[in-house]
Structures are given as structure tokens and as C-alpha cells.
Amino acid sequence: MENSSSTLSYFFIIFFFLVSFLSSRTVVLVNCLSTDGQVLLSLLKAAKDPYAKSSSSSFVLSSWNTSSSTPCSWQGIYCSPQQRVISVSLPNIFLNLSYLPSELSSLSSLQLLNLSSTNISGSIPSSFGSFTHLRLLDLSSNSLSGPIPSELGGLTSLQFLFLNSNRLSAKIPQQLSKLSSLEILCLQDNLLNGSIPKQLASLVSLQQFRIGGNPQLTGEIPAELGLLTNLTTFGVAATGLSGVIPHTFGDLIYLQTLAIYDTEVFGSIPRELGMCSELRNLYLHMNKLTGPIPPQLGKLQKLTSLLLWGNFLTGPVPDELSNCSSLVVLDVSANDLSGEIPGDIGNLEVLEQLHLSDNALTGSIPWQLSNCSSLTALQLDKNQLSGTIPEEVGKLKYLQSFLLWGNSVSGTIPAAFGNCSELYSIDLSRNNLTGSIPEEIFSLNKLSRLLLLGNSLTGRLSSSVGKCLSLVRLRLGENQFFGPIPEEIGQLQNLVFLDLYMNHFSGELPSQITNITVIELLDVHNNYLTGEIPSSLGELVNLEQMDLSENSFIGEIPWSSGNLSYLNKLILSNNLLTGPIPKSFSNLQKLTLLDLSSNSLSGAISPEIGYMTSLTISLDLSSNRFTGELPETLSRLTQLQSLDISHNMLTGRITILSFLTSLTTLNVSYNNFSGPIPVTPSFRTLTSNSFLDNLLLCESIDGSTCSAHLTRRNELKSAKIIALVAVIVTFVSIAVMATWYILTRKNRYEFEKSPGIVAGSYGYIAPEYGYTVNITEKSDVYSYGVVLLEILSGRSAIEPQIGDGLHIVEWVKKKMGSFEPAVTILDSKLRGLPDQMVQEMLQTLGIAMFCVNSSPTERPTMKEVVALLMEVKSPPEEFGKTSQPLINQSTHS
Structure with a gap:
């Protein structure tokens, strides 16, 4: 057990020493890398992700082996025989540097530094001014910001300086004038400001001077730059430079390109430029040159x-x-x-x-x-x-x-x-x-644009047009072409614009047009085209503008029109179209202008119109046969600027239009609208012409001033009035004369004696008699209006059935401001007459209210009243009933 344990301990000791040896060996290898090599590794420290697989730097930097004694074998690095780095050239390598390492200035033998298009941000280190042997510095096409360091003026060996296409700001340092060996200076496409230092004229070796694309660069072009006699390129385009082009530039005998365009330069073009015999490119456009x-x-x-x-x-x-x-x-x-x-x-x-x-x-x-x-x-x-x-x-x-x-x-x-x-x-x-389009034109198989607008060309459009398969724009409007539109036009698969408007084309619109699936504009307005609008036009899903107006198209608007989802302008006015507005129009969510005027469209205005919230320019439904009330959905058109629904048979109120807050133009005239006119700011800017011939419209909520007032400056041009209007005129004239007699003969003394009598005396007396004793024709007109109201309503000026002691004028105003139909004002015996006659009596009611305006200056003259009545008078034979009810109207039942 002891032998086993000591063997294990011995193994761990050997392993520890082995690891220690290898680690120390690695350190020795790194430490063997030359000083220049270690400086270059600072680029890797500044890189955000230098070895990213997606980066173009991965291949190059993988050769930067830290085990090498020198970096001389690394990609992009070149050394002198003494193993010193003299060139760092890594253009278009995605280094992705967050800053430009100042340590690079330690490369004391460096002659060339090219880091263009390497995605460097940050600023240019001032230490870069210590590259005493540097001949080329290229930091172009990066994201460098901040000023150009004035220390760069110490690069006395520098021949080529490329700092263009960055975000460098501040002024051009005067110290650059010390670069006596400089041949190329490229500072274009930055954010430099200030003026061009005239001291740069000392750069006598300079061949290229480019500082264009600095919009904030101001001041004049120094005349001293004419001393740079070795210049081949001078570019200051797209700057704020002003003043004149120096005459001294005529001394630049080697100049090949002079680019002074898109500036504030003025004055004349120097004739001395004719001495620049090597000049190839003279760009002086987009200036303020004269002479x-x-x-x-x-x-x-x-x-x-x-x-x-x-x-x-x-x-x-x-x-x-x-x-x-x-x-x-x-x-x-x-x-x-x-x-x-x-x-x-x-x-x-x-x-x-x-x-x-x-x-x-x-x-x-x-x-x-x-x-x-x-x-x-x-x-x-x-x-x-x-x-x-x-x-x-x-x-x-x-x-x-x-x-x-x-x-x-x-x-x-x-x-x-x-x-x-x-x-x-x-x-x-x-x-x-004049003349026709030559057949030979249609043999040009590369022709993409044929524009002949606004001439006096005649003849038929040849079927050979179908051979121009490259046509993108065919614009023949405002000529005198005639005959049918050839079917072969459908072969133009690349056609985007088709303008045939204001000619004499006839026949039907060829359905083959629907084969042109890329078409964006179709304009055939003001021709003699007939037939129905092809439903297949709904297949032109790229169509943005379509104008078929001022032709003789019949039938209904195709339901398929709702498929034109890119349409922004649709004009179908002045045709013979019938039927309702298709509900599919709600799909036209990009439409800004819709004009369906001057047709025979009927039915109610489709609620779907209100869902076309993109309508901002104009909606014109005038001169049709629309009936019913305005749909509540119209309140959604809050961006609409112009609305015309005049000359229809619309009824109800127009208060819904108060939500159209962007309106600058409105026309609801010649309908049967009733109730108050909205008092919103957009309505206050409208003129009386916007509301003509809507006799039951009132200018205010209480109905105190009604639309008859709005007709003053415009003749009342309705269809007709009741058959015996002449009898009314005669009857009223007698009444007026009687009133005149009463006022001037019988009561004049009383008025002179009591000038403070209450304004608005009942009966036939005009309200102004309460304030003045002056008797004018306008006072008679008021009395005239009262009599007309009596005739039409079957009531006396003052009688119990009016109620609340109201005068007939106040009673009619109250009725007109209520929700009751205006016809209830008429005598019950007159309401059973034909509709046309009832409408004419309502028009006469409007004239009466015109006469009884509380302001004398707003009343018409008697001559104007008679003219208004005669304008609406109809021949008696047009009616099936007599005017007897009018004769008996004084007996109110």
C-alpha cells in the first residue's frame, strides 16, 4: 500500500514539474517576439472580434503567429533587411477596431500605413505625428471622427495622405502646410468646416488636392493656390465655398481635372482657363456662375x-x-x-x-x-x-x-x-x-420611352405598336389621333405608363390591356370611348392611377375595381355610368383621390366610402342621382381636403361632416339637406356657394339664419315654381302698396312722435322701425316676405294658432330649426300637390325668408326678388293640377 502511495506521489510531482516547464517555455516563446511584433498585437486588442468566422480578417490574422521571433512573415506586414516593420498594409480587411491604437507610433521605421476600409472608429491619435519616416498614411473609408491632429504636420517625409470618407470635423490644420514632400492630399467626404488655409500654397510638390464633399467648408478659394503649379487634380465640389474662381488657376499648366461644382461660387468663368492645355475634365456645374x-x-x-x-x-x-x-x-x-x-x-x-x-x-x-x-x-x-x-x-x-x-x-x-x-x-x-407616327418607329426593338404629348399628330395608332416590346412609357396624349385603340397594345408586357388622353379615340377600351400586368398609369380621359368598363381591369394589380373620365362609358362600375389595392387616383367622371358605388371600394386603402362626378350613379352613398381613410386629396360624387342620407362612416375621412356632393338628391342632415376637420373645399349645394350647418372652424372658412339651394339648411343651431340668406349673391337656379307665381307677384305687390300706405300715411306721425317704439313690431312692419323713422325700400321687402309666408303657410302674420305670441317670421324660423320636415310649414292643402310643385313652393319659402332677414342690408331689392321668383316660375301646362289651392289659401282650416 505504501509502494502504491509513493508511486502516485512521485507521478504527481513529475506532472507538476512538466506543466511548469511547458508554461515557462510558452512565456519564453512570446517574449521572443520582437518589439515591433508586440506593437502590432495592439491591433488585435483594439479589435472587437478579430477572429470572427464571418470576418474577412480571420484569414489574414490567422497568420499572425505569436511564436514567431518577428512579424515579418505575417500577412500584410513587410520588414526591412534589419527585421524592422516598414509597411503595414491591411486594406479592406474587416478589423472592426473600436479605436486606433496609439502604440502604433512606436513603429519607428514605418514608411507605409494603410488601414483603409477596415471599419475603424474613434479618433486619429496625435502620436501619429511621430512617424518620421512615413511616406504614406491611408486611413480612408472608415468611421474616424474628431479633428485632424495638427501634429500630422510633423510628418516631413509624407508624400501621400488619404483621410477621405470618414467623419472628421473641425478645421483643416494650417500645420499641413509643413508637409513639403506631399504629393496627394485627400480630405474629401468628411465634416470639415472653416476655410481653406492659404498656407497650403506652400505645398509646391502637391499634385492632387481634393477636399470636396465637406458641405460646411466655407470661404473663398485662395488665389494663392494658383502657385501649386504641379497640380493635376483640384476638387472642391459639394462644399459651401463661395467667391470667384481665381484667375491664377490659368497658371496650372499640368492641371487635368478641375472640379468646382455644387458650391456657392459666382462670377464669370476665367478665360485664363484656356491656358490649362492639359485639362481633360472641367466640371463647373451647379454653381452661380454668370456671363x-x-x-x-x-x-x-x-x-x-x-x-x-x-x-x-x-x-x-x-x-x-x-x-x-x-x-x-x-x-x-x-x-x-x-x-x-x-x-x-x-x-x-x-x-x-x-x-x-x-x-x-x-x-x-x-x-x-x-x-x-x-x-x-x-x-x-x-x-x-x-x-x-x-x-x-x-x-x-x-x-x-x-x-x-x-x-x-x-x-x-x-x-x-x-x-x-x-x-x-x-x-x-x-x-x-403634325402627321402620323411613322411605322418605322415601331421597328425600334430597344425603344422604351416614346413621348409625343401635346402636338397636333393625327391618324390611327398602328397595330405595329405591339412590336415595341421594350416600351415602358407610351405617352400620346393631347393630339388628334382617332380610330380604335389597337388590341395589340396588350402585347406590351413591360408598359408602365399608358397616356392616350385628349385625343379622338373611339370604340371600346380593348380588354387586352389587362395583359399588361406591370402597368401603373392608365389615362384615356377625354376621348370618344364607349361600351362598358372591362371588368378585367381589376386584374391590373399594380395600377396606381386610372383616369377614364370624359368618355361615353356605360353600365356599372365593375366590382373588380376593388382589387386595385395600389390605386391612389381613380377618375371616372363625365361618363354615362349607372348603378351604385361598388362596396368593394372599401378595399382601396391607398386611394387619395376619387372622382365619380357627372354620371348617372344612383342609390345611397355606400357606407364603404367612409372606410377609405386614405382619401386625403378629393372625393367628388357631384352631379349624379344619389339619394338618401349621408352615411355616418363619412366621419372617418378626417384627412380629406375637398368634398363635393352637390347636384344630387341627398337628404337629411350634414352635421356628420363636422368631423372632416381637414376640409378646405366643400360643396353640398343643390340637394335637399336640412337642419343646421356645423359651426366647426373648417366650416367657418367656407363661402355661401357651398350650401346653395338647400332651403332647409340653417346657418346656426337655433335656425335663426337660414340658407335663403346664403343665396344672395347667386341666382336661385332651381327647376321651376308653382304655376301661378305671376298671381303671387301681383298679389304681393298690392299688399306691399297697402303696407306702404299704412306706414307712410296713417302711422307716420305716430312713429315720428315715438321713435323708441319696441323693435320688431308684429304684422308687416320691419323691425328697424323700432329704431328709426327712415322708410326705405328694404322695409317694403320685409313686408313683402311676410305676405309670401302668409300665402305659403295659410296663416296670418299674427294669429292665436301660431301660439306663444310668435310672429309668423319667428314661427317659420323655429320650424326650420327643428327636426320636422320643412313641408310641414306649407298649408296642408298645398302638400298634396305634385312633388315638383311642392319643391318649388319650398324654394319660394326660401325667397320669403331671404326677404324677412332681420338686417336690412342683407335683404334683396324688390327687383332682385322678382328676378328670383321668375327664375323658378314654370309654365302652367307642365302641371296636372291648377293653382286653385293657392287662391283659397287665405282661409286656413
């Missing part, structure tokens, strides 16, 4: 790109530009250039893009442009060009885009376009073109 284009730019024989668009340049396009024989892109669009297009531009044989749009150019299109045999884009839109399109355009066999819209070009569309087999976009809209 002419310098003819001296024509000296730039090596110029390939000239971009001057988006300025305020004036004068002509210089003929001298035709001497820039290397020019590939010429873009002077969106300026104020005038004059004619120089024909000599046709000498630019390698020109690929010519953009002259949005200027004030005149004259015709030079046929010489056809000599630009390499041309791919010719954009002449938004000018004042005239003449015809030259047939020679067919020689441009590489032409891809031809834009001419918004000019005054006439003549026909050249058939020669058919030779331009690479064409994908033709826009000739808004010109004076």
Missing part, C-alpha cells in the same frame, strides 16, 4: 468633358468649342444661353453626349449634328427651337436618347428614326408636329 462661356475654352485640345450646366450663363454657345476635338461630353444645359446651335459642333467626331436643354436657344436643329457619328445622347429640350427635325438624324446609328420636348418644332416625325437601332428614348412632346 458668357469664354471662347478661349476652344483652345483645350485635350478636353474630354465640359460640364457647365445649372448656372446662369448667358450669350451664345461659342463656335470655338468645335475646336475641342477630344470632347466626349458637352453639357451646358439649364442656363440662359441664347442664339443658334453652332453647326460646327458637327465637327466633334468623338462627341457622345450633347446636352443643350433648358436654355433660350433659337433657330433650327443643324443637320451637321449628324456628323457626330459617335453621338449617343442628343438633348435639346426646353428651348425655343423651330423648323423641322432633320432627316439626317437617321445617320446617328449609336443614338440612344433624343429629347426635343418643349420647343416650337414643326413638320412631321422623320421615318429615318427607324435607322437609329440603339434608340431607347424619344421625347418630342410639346411641339407643333
Whole structure:
């Protein structure tokens, strides 16, 4: 047992010494790694997860063997013959560093440090200024923030500094001017502010100066930078720099790219730039430059790109530009250039893009442009060009885009376009073109955009249109095309926009359109289309806008329309549609505008309309035959801005509309609404035109001022009035004369003697007699209105059956403000007359209330009253009953 125990103890002792030896051996191995190698391991300490399997760093860093005596065999590390690290190059390796280790500055022999696109955050350590041998520092395309350390000015050997595409802020340190060996300075796409230090002009070896993409960089471009005569690239685009372009830049004889665009720079283009004979790219677009284009730019024989668009340049396009024989892109669009297009531009044989749009150019299109045999884009839109399109355009066999819209070009569309087999976009809209579309156009199998809007084109749309299988936009609106829409249009499987509006197309809408499943816009309004709306249109599930208005479509709105779930605008107005609004409309949850006006739709307004809460722009159901009351669900349309339900036969109250708090336009006129008009803020901004010809609508809750008041500035244009309105006029005229006699002869003395008599004396006397003895025509009008009320109601101005001592005017107001139908105001003998006659009597009731307004200034004149009555008067032969009940109305039963 003892032998066994001592053997076990001996084993544990041997194991302990073995483990201790191996552990000490490991420590010795790590300690054998050179100082430079241990410094590099600081990168691993800063890494959040350097060995993540998904990281691109795993392969590279797996070679960083800590058992090595030096890091010289590690991936991305290069050493001198003395085993000192001279290069750390790990671009595009996902190190994912939370900070940039300051320990790296201990690599005293380092000449190249490239950590671009390694996902580093934090700031640049100021200790990096101690790299005395560093020639290249590239920390670009990371997430570095904070200022650029001024200590970097101590890198006297530095030739290349790339700090672009980070989040560096603060000013550009003046100390960078001490980098006397610097050849490339890239600080673009940061958050730098302040101005460009003029001291940088001392960097005489500098070849590339790029600080664009710093929007907060302000001040002027220092003229001293013209001393950097070795510059090949100068870029300050997308900054807040202002002032003028220094004339001293003409001394930059090696300059190849000058990029000063999207800034606040103003003034003229220096003519001295014509001396920069090596210039290839001149980018001065999107500034505030004025004056002419310098003819001296024509000296730039090596110029390939000239971009001057988006300025305020004036004068002509210089003929001298035709001497820039290397020019590939010429873009002077969106300026104020005038004059004619120089024909000599046709000498630019390698020109690929010519953009002259949005200027004030005149004259015709030079046929010489056809000599630009390499041309791919010719954009002449938004000018004042005239003449015809030259047939020679067919020689441009590489032409891809031809834009001419918004000019005054006439003549026909050249058939020669058919030779331009690479064409994908033709826009000739808004010109004076005539004739038909050449068949050759439809042979262009790459054509994706054919826009001919707003011309005077005629003829039939050829069935050959179905051959343009690449068409994405076909816009032929505002022309004079006629005949049927060809069925072959359904073969255009890629068509997204189809505009055929304002033409003379006839026949039915071809059902084959439903084969275009990607279509988003269908507009055929203002044509002569007939037949029913194809129910198969409901299969166009990508449709966003559909306008079939101003045609002669018949039948009901297809139930399948509710399947168009992406629809945001639906316009079916001015057709012959009948039936109800489909309940499936509740599925149109993206619809912002619905216009069904001027049809013969009938029935109640579907409650489902209220569930279309996306309706924000407009809902127009006017000029139909809708009946019944407004559905309560309309209260859900709280974002709706415009509602028109006028010219229907709707009844009930409109108080539900008070929930539509976003309304800016409302029209409920020419219906049979009753009750109070809401007094919400949105209703207070509406005019009286919104409520015309709803005689039982009242302006306030108590009915004290009713809709007859709202008709003052608009003629009452209803159908007709009762057959013997002329008898009423005569009768009332006699009554008015009698009132006049009573007031002026019999009682005048009493009124003069008692000016304080109570306002609103009963009978025929106007209320203002209680305050003044002035007798005006408007007082007579009040009496006139009282007599009209007596005729219509069968009651006297004051009699016991009215009750509570109410005058007839107050009694009628009270009735109109109640929930009782307005017809109960009429004499019971009149209520049995035909509905049309009853409606006309209610209109007359409105005129009467107009006359008895408590404010004299709001009453009409007698001439206006007679005109209003005559407007609604009907020929007696139109009615089956006589007006005898009106004659006997004075005897109230």
C-alpha cells in the first residue's frame, strides 16, 4: 500500500514539474517576439472580434503567429533587411477596431500605413505625428471622427495622405502646410468646416488636392493656390465655398481635372482657363456662375468633358468649342444661353453626349449634328427651337436618347428614326408636329420611352405598336389621333405608363390591356370611348392611377375595381355610368383621390366610402342621382381636403361632416339637406356657394339664419315654381302698396312722435322701425316676405294658432330649426300637390325668408326678388293640377 502511495506521489510531482516547464517555455516563446511584433498585437486588442468566422480578417490574422521571433512573415506586414516593420498594409480587411491604437507610433521605421476600409472608429491619435519616416498614411473609408491632429504636420517625409470618407470635423490644420514632400492630399467626404488655409500654397510638390464633399467648408478659394503649379487634380465640389474662381488657376499648366461644382461660387468663368492645355475634365456645374462661356475654352485640345450646366450663363454657345476635338461630353444645359446651335459642333467626331436643354436657344436643329457619328445622347429640350427635325438624324446609328420636348418644332416625325437601332428614348412632346407616327418607329426593338404629348399628330395608332416590346412609357396624349385603340397594345408586357388622353379615340377600351400586368398609369380621359368598363381591369394589380373620365362609358362600375389595392387616383367622371358605388371600394386603402362626378350613379352613398381613410386629396360624387342620407362612416375621412356632393338628391342632415376637420373645399349645394350647418372652424372658412339651394339648411343651431340668406349673391337656379307665381307677384305687390300706405300715411306721425317704439313690431312692419323713422325700400321687402309666408303657410302674420305670441317670421324660423320636415310649414292643402310643385313652393319659402332677414342690408331689392321668383316660375301646362289651392289659401282650416 505504501509502494502504491509513493508511486502516485512521485507521478504527481513529475506532472507538476512538466506543466511548469511547458508554461515557462510558452512565456519564453512570446517574449521572443520582437518589439515591433508586440506593437502590432495592439491591433488585435483594439479589435472587437478579430477572429470572427464571418470576418474577412480571420484569414489574414490567422497568420499572425505569436511564436514567431518577428512579424515579418505575417500577412500584410513587410520588414526591412534589419527585421524592422516598414509597411503595414491591411486594406479592406474587416478589423472592426473600436479605436486606433496609439502604440502604433512606436513603429519607428514605418514608411507605409494603410488601414483603409477596415471599419475603424474613434479618433486619429496625435502620436501619429511621430512617424518620421512615413511616406504614406491611408486611413480612408472608415468611421474616424474628431479633428485632424495638427501634429500630422510633423510628418516631413509624407508624400501621400488619404483621410477621405470618414467623419472628421473641425478645421483643416494650417500645420499641413509643413508637409513639403506631399504629393496627394485627400480630405474629401468628411465634416470639415472653416476655410481653406492659404498656407497650403506652400505645398509646391502637391499634385492632387481634393477636399470636396465637406458641405460646411466655407470661404473663398485662395488665389494663392494658383502657385501649386504641379497640380493635376483640384476638387472642391459639394462644399459651401463661395467667391470667384481665381484667375491664377490659368497658371496650372499640368492641371487635368478641375472640379468646382455644387458650391456657392459666382462670377464669370476665367478665360485664363484656356491656358490649362492639359485639362481633360472641367466640371463647373451647379454653381452661380454668370456671363458668357469664354471662347478661349476652344483652345483645350485635350478636353474630354465640359460640364457647365445649372448656372446662369448667358450669350451664345461659342463656335470655338468645335475646336475641342477630344470632347466626349458637352453639357451646358439649364442656363440662359441664347442664339443658334453652332453647326460646327458637327465637327466633334468623338462627341457622345450633347446636352443643350433648358436654355433660350433659337433657330433650327443643324443637320451637321449628324456628323457626330459617335453621338449617343442628343438633348435639346426646353428651348425655343423651330423648323423641322432633320432627316439626317437617321445617320446617328449609336443614338440612344433624343429629347426635343418643349420647343416650337414643326413638320412631321422623320421615318429615318427607324435607322437609329440603339434608340431607347424619344421625347418630342410639346411641339407643333403634325402627321402620323411613322411605322418605322415601331421597328425600334430597344425603344422604351416614346413621348409625343401635346402636338397636333393625327391618324390611327398602328397595330405595329405591339412590336415595341421594350416600351415602358407610351405617352400620346393631347393630339388628334382617332380610330380604335389597337388590341395589340396588350402585347406590351413591360408598359408602365399608358397616356392616350385628349385625343379622338373611339370604340371600346380593348380588354387586352389587362395583359399588361406591370402597368401603373392608365389615362384615356377625354376621348370618344364607349361600351362598358372591362371588368378585367381589376386584374391590373399594380395600377396606381386610372383616369377614364370624359368618355361615353356605360353600365356599372365593375366590382373588380376593388382589387386595385395600389390605386391612389381613380377618375371616372363625365361618363354615362349607372348603378351604385361598388362596396368593394372599401378595399382601396391607398386611394387619395376619387372622382365619380357627372354620371348617372344612383342609390345611397355606400357606407364603404367612409372606410377609405386614405382619401386625403378629393372625393367628388357631384352631379349624379344619389339619394338618401349621408352615411355616418363619412366621419372617418378626417384627412380629406375637398368634398363635393352637390347636384344630387341627398337628404337629411350634414352635421356628420363636422368631423372632416381637414376640409378646405366643400360643396353640398343643390340637394335637399336640412337642419343646421356645423359651426366647426373648417366650416367657418367656407363661402355661401357651398350650401346653395338647400332651403332647409340653417346657418346656426337655433335656425335663426337660414340658407335663403346664403343665396344672395347667386341666382336661385332651381327647376321651376308653382304655376301661378305671376298671381303671387301681383298679389304681393298690392299688399306691399297697402303696407306702404299704412306706414307712410296713417302711422307716420305716430312713429315720428315715438321713435323708441319696441323693435320688431308684429304684422308687416320691419323691425328697424323700432329704431328709426327712415322708410326705405328694404322695409317694403320685409313686408313683402311676410305676405309670401302668409300665402305659403295659410296663416296670418299674427294669429292665436301660431301660439306663444310668435310672429309668423319667428314661427317659420323655429320650424326650420327643428327636426320636422320643412313641408310641414306649407298649408296642408298645398302638400298634396305634385312633388315638383311642392319643391318649388319650398324654394319660394326660401325667397320669403331671404326677404324677412332681420338686417336690412342683407335683404334683396324688390327687383332682385322678382328676378328670383321668375327664375323658378314654370309654365302652367307642365302641371296636372291648377293653382286653385293657392287662391283659397287665405282661409286656413
